[in-house]
Amino acid sequence: MTMTTTRARWRRVALAGWLVFAGLGAVALARATTAHVPQPSRRLSDAERVELGQVAARAEPAWRERNRRAFPGDHWSQDDDFGAYERQWVLGEAARRGVPVTDVFGAIDAELHSAPVSPPRKATASPCKPRPFYD
Amino acid sequence: MTALASRLLRAAHHAASLTSVRLALFGLVALVACWRPLEQAGGMNDFRDAHLLHSYEDAGTRTVTRYGQLPLWNPWSCGGQYALGSPQTRVSAPTLALSALVGARRAEPLVLWAFLVLGMEGFFRYARRRVGSTLGALLAAPLFGLTSFTALAWSIGWLNFAGFLLMPWLLWGARRAAEGAVSGVAVVAAVFALLLGFGGTYPVPMGALFVALETGRTLYGLRGAKRRVEALWALAATALVTLGACAYRLWPLVETMRSSPRVMAGTPGNSFPALMEMLLQLPARSGFSDRGNFFFAPVALALVLVALALGRRRALFPAIVAGLCVWMAAGYDASPSLFEGLRALPIFETFRYPERFLVPAGLFLSELAALGLAVLLARSGRKPREAWAAALACGLALAGWGVEWRAFDHLTRWTQLVPAPTEHEQPFAQARGNRWEQGHFLALNRGSIACGEAWPVPMSDKLRGDLPQEEYLEDPTAGTARRVEWTPNRVTVDVDATRPATLLVNQNWHPGWKTSVGDVHSKDGLLAVRVPEGRHQVVLRFVPRSGAGGALVSALSWAGLAIVAWRMKRGARLLTGPRATGIAALPLVAGVLVAQAWHEPVATPRFDNPDGSPLLAPELPPNAVPVGARFDVPVELVAAQLPPGPDAEGLAHLVLYWRVTGPVPRSVGIFVHVMAPDGGRVSADHSVVGGTWFLGDAPRGALLRDAFSVALPRPIHGEWKVLVGLWHEGGDQSRVTARGANGEEIPDSRVPAGSFSIPPRGWVDESSGQP
Numbered sequence: 001m002t003m004t005t006t007r008a009r010w011r012r013v014a015l016a017g018w019l020v021f022a023g024l025g026a027v028a029l030a031r032a033t034t035a036h037v038p039q040p041s042r043r044l045s046d047a048e049r050v051e052l053g054q055v056a057a058r059a060e061p062a063w064r065e066r067n068r069r070a071f072p073g074d075h076w077s078q079d080d081d082f083g084a085y086e087r088q089w090v091l092g093e094a095a096r097r098g099v100p101v102t103d104v105f106g107a108i109d110a111e112l113h114s115a116p117v118s119p120p121r122k123a124t125a126s127p128c129k130p131r132p133f134y135d
Numbered sequence: 136m137t138a139l140a141s142r143l144l145r146a147a148h149h150a151a152s153l154t155s156v157r158l159a160l161f162g163l164v165a166l167v168a169c170w171r172p173l174e175q176a177g178g179m180n181d182f183r184d185a186h187l188l189h190s191y192e193d194a195g196t197r198t199v200t201r202y203g204q205l206p207l208w209n210p211w212s213c214g215g216q217y218a219l220g221s222p223q224t225r226v227s228a229p230t231l232a233l234s235a236l237v238g239a240r241r242a243e244p245l246v247l248w249a250f251l252v253l254g255m256e257g258f259f260r261y262a263r264r265r266v267g268s269t270l271g272a273l274l275a276a277p278l279f280g281l282t283s284f285t286a287l288a289w290s291i292g293w294l295n296f297a298g299f300l301l302m303p304w305l306l307w308g309a310r311r312a313a314e315g316a317v318s319g320v321a322v323v324a325a326v327f328a329l330l331l332g333f334g335g336t337y338p339v340p341m342g343a344l345f346v347a348l349e350t351g352r353t354l355y356g357l358r359g360a361k362r363r364v365e366a367l368w369a370l371a372a373t374a375l376v377t378l379g380a381c382a383y384r385l386w387p388l389v390e391t392m393r394s395s396p397r398v399m400a401g402t403p404g405n406s407f408p409a410l411m412e413m414l415l416q417l418p419a420r421s422g423f424s425d426r427g428n429f430f431f432a433p434v435a436l437a438l439v440l441v442a443l444a445l446g447r448r449r450a451l452f453p454a455i456v457a458g459l460c461v462w463m464a465a466g467y468d469a470s471p472s473l474f475e476g477l478r479a480l481p482i483f484e485t486f487r488y489p490e491r492f493l494v495p496a497g498l499f500l501s502e503l504a505a506l507g508l509a510v511l512l513a514r515s516g517r518k519p520r521e522a523w524a525a526a527l528a529c530g531l532a533l534a535g536w537g538v539e540w541r542a543f544d545h546l547t548r549w550t551q552l553v554p555a556p557t558e559h560e561q562p563f564a565q566a567r568g569n570r571w572e573q574g575h576f577l578a579l580n581r582g583s584i585a586c587g588e589a590w591p592v593p594m595s596d597k598l599r600g601d602l603p604q605e606e607y608l609e610d611p612t613a614g615t616a617r618r619v620e621w622t623p624n625r626v627t628v629d630v631d632a633t634r635p636a637t638l639l640v641n642q643n644w645h646p647g648w649k650t651s652v653g654d655v656h657s658k659d660g661l662l663a664v665r666v667p668e669g670r671h672q673v674v675l676r677f678v679p680r681s682g683a684g685g686a687l688v689s690a691l692s693w694a695g696l697a698i699v700a701w702r703m704k705r706g707a708r709l710l711t712g713p714r715a716t717g718i719a720a721l722p723l724v725a726g727v728l729v730a731q732a733w734h735e736p737v738a739t740p741r742f743d744n745p746d747g748s749p750l751l752a753p754e755l756p757p758n759a760v761p762v763g764a765r766f767d768v769p770v771e772l773v774a775a776q777l778p779p780g781p782d783a784e785g786l787a788h789l790v791l792y793w794r795v796t797g798p799v800p801r802s803v804g805i806f807v808h809v810m811a812p813d814g815g816r817v818s819a820d821h822s823v824v825g826g827t828w829f830l831g832d833a834p835r836g837a838l839l840r841d842a843f844s845v846a847l848p849r850p851i852h853g854e855w856k857v858l859v860g861l862w863h864e865g866g867d868q869s870r871v872t873a874r875g876a877n878g879e880e881i882p883d884s885r886v887p888a889g890s891f892s893i894p895p896r897g898w899v900d901e902s903s904g905q906p
Contacts, residue, residue, distance in 0.1 A: 010149065010153070014156065016155075017153055017154075017156035017159045018159075020159035020163075021162045024159065024163055024165075024166050025162065028169065028173055028248045031173040031174065031176070032173050032176035032237065032241045032242075032245050033237055033241055035173065035174055035177050037175070037553075039557065043557075068786065069784060072788075072844035073842065073843050073844025073845075074746070074826075076745065079585060080570065080585070080587060083569045083570055083585050083587075086569055087569055087572050090569075100554065102556040102559070102575040102578050103557065105566075105569065105575045105576065106579050108567075109567075109579060109581055112600050112601045113603070116601055123567050123600045124567070124598060125584040125585040125586065125598070125600075127592070127593075127596055127743075127747075128213060128587065128590075128591055129591050129743070129826060130397070130587075130590065132399060132401070132822075133400050133401045133823075
């Protein structure tokens with residue numbers, strides 16, 4: 001086998017390598033763009049939206065009281081704890097009704113925007129002040 | 136048979152030296168590893184950090200695709216924040232183009248795939264030069280590339296930590312740069328710039344640390360003082376070019392961090408057995424645990440042992456550095472603690488997870504594995520009878536790939552995948568939001584004021600999630616304001632003012648906001664514009680000096696480097712020595728000139744207590760009771776301000792006034808004992824005053840107002856005493872001797888700061904007419 005033949009063969013191998021690499025990239029792209037995660041089929045009706053917003057509003061004062069006791073004097077942590085309570089409730093409602101989580105958060109937002117909120121409810125959030133300790 | 140094996144080996148070596156063949160192999164390995172993430176593309180990761188970090192990418196993608204703007208300002212997070220100044224955003228990396236093309240969620244696994252390929256190729260290039268074997272470097276590359284921390288990071292939404300995979304490129308580039316290769320300078324500058332743009336909060340400083348070690352190793356390996364001096368000049372030029380290339384992101388970051396410093400306390404540590412579990416135990420298929428988070432295939436350790444036994448001097452550096460990494464990963468559990476020493480340095484002081492040093496430990500273990508393979512392959516070439524050992528080593532490496540893929544797969548299963556949020560088309564407004572589920576709010580075109588970042592984002596406490604309109608006049612009787620156009624970086628409002636008025640925008644102020652009418656300023660942290668009387672169209676634009684100036688400096692650096700490379704291609708001599716360093720500094724000089732010529736207000740840090748009250752007091756309020764206690768460290772407890780009793784919910788809100796007059800060890804913290812009438816005790820210890828400063832970091836001589844609250848367990852009637860002192864919380868936990876105003880020692884070093892009382896029938900006296 002001559003040197004030229006060997007070189008030509010390796011050149012073909014190199015070309016095949018690029019083609020395979022491009023093909024693998026294409027497979028990754030195709031898989032990423034065609035993957036499908038099923039959505040809940042039902043959406044909240046307008047009436048349910050209003051109802052859910054009001055239920056969340058009624059629950060808020062009790063959550064706030066627990067947050068204040070869990071994190072006395074630490075406003076950001078209180079609000080963050082409130083967020084955790086609200087999240088649990090929203091996920092539960094969305095699962096129970098078989099609707100998107102976004103719809104439930106949308107219902108809460110619509111209720112908040114329907115009229116100015118007054119204490120003990122809050123339409124604000126304390127500025128972010130991460131705790132210095134994590135261990 | 137031996138001849139066949141020899142031919143096969145030669146062919147494998149040759150194939151491994153072809154970039155395309157290597158990339159095809161690494162592409163295949165990466166595809167297998169990413170199969171599950173690719174299958175989940177488009178879904179939403181429901182982990183809280185994923186919500187935060189993905190929202191940044193989503194916001195950047197929306198800014199580009201829907202508004203045709205650069206992602207400079209992100210109005211959807213925390214009431215609005217400077218996207219380039221937020222350390223964890225990825226929006227200034229080229230990967231944003233992919234997000235814009237296929238959507239931010241679908242782009243993520245593709246980015247992961249690309250980083251895995253890049254990581255393996257980078258490791259190959261680095262290891263080939265270090266161990267001198269193409270095949271050895273090739274076989275060891277997936278041992279590093281499939282490091283399970285990448286999979287863990289993927290599963291919890293920390294895609295920016297994939298940046299660790301580019302560390303070998305930095306080491307390879309640093310060595311090439313020290314040897315005088317322009318390509319080395321370009322690689323170091325490009326990788327640091329990419330990592331910064333990709334939100335590499337750990338990969339960048341850790342990369343800098345290991346680049347420093349690698350340059351030391353390279354300099355040590357050079358013969359003769361002249362070559363070393365040349366290499367030092369080349370490295371100085373590399374550092375300056377890198378600074379320039381990174382300026383587009385570095386300038387905004389430095390500016391932001393100066394106005395919002397982050398305090399990281401605590402003494403995190405890991406025992407040696409725990410570290411070994413993280414490194415060598417296969418991670419579980421579900422649930423979160425530390426086990427196997429930094430998995431390195433134990434079968435590949437046999438190759439490491441071969442390297443240690445036969446690699447001699449070449450094994451020394453990676454073995455020592457791998458050992459240093461494990462020592463560092465032990466954090467404060469090691470004595471002495473290397474991590475504690477590292478944390479004394481600027482930037483590194485914010486490191487909070489020492490175990491992340493197991494990622495570079497894996498890199499250097501992989502280098503040792505490559506060396507073990509290289510040694511055995513070389514010996515088999517010289518002594519064909521030892522070919523079986525080389526074959527066995529190759530088999531072990533391949534087995535290592537399989538085991539590491541398994542660990543990778545297990546960790547990617549941890550992803551909490553939920554359907555992507557449903558889109559609602561409506562005009563932008565701020566919502567109260569929820570940082571735990573922030574991803575849903577972008578789909579609603581709502582900003583989430585609720586913010587859970589790892590640093591104190593400058594935010595106004597006047598932001599609201601219930602406003603009928605987002606742009607309004609502070610005094611509603613002064614006229615009207617009507618939104619004309621809203622985009623992330625530009626807001627247009629028609630104002631009709633019957634007298635001079637202040638237009639408020641329900642977003643955070645930043646010095647980068649400019650207005651076409653009146654003057655823009657911060658109103659309690661809100662974006663505000665003072666407008667004169669009359670009808671005006673107010674156009675607010677976000678044009679930050681640091682973003683524009685930084686981009687200019689980066690562009691000049693890259694242009695300069697391109698010119699040098701072009702001239703060299705045409706046969707010109709490489710610029711070396713002080714001249715090259717001087718030229719490399721020119722873009723930075725341009726940056727200084729921009730900073731001088733372009734005046735912009737400075738965002739000053741706000742130092743607040745966790746209850747939002749100011750941490751610095753100009754003077755003692757009249758109702759504060761002087762204490763005047765001093766300690767055997769330069770700290771004075773000046774006064775205390777205690778309430779008459781707890782509030783209706785049983786919370787006692789206390790304030791202590793401190794003054795620090797000299798250096799205080801970081802180990803010193805404050806203890807507070809609230810003594811119940813029945814002898815019980817409630818503690819409110821804290822080592823960081825107001826959640827902001829260690830005593831040692833507090834401004835000297837200033838009056839510190841340390842406000843905190845205590846939840847009392849039961850309404851026990853009687854007098855509750857408050858005793859305060861200092862102790863070596865981070866050390867031997869002994870108390871610091873306290874002395875009264877007369878210099879006498881106070882018993883137990885517990886200073887009486889006052890008392891409050893609880894009435895006989897509950898937290899507050901309900902019969903009293905007083906509030």
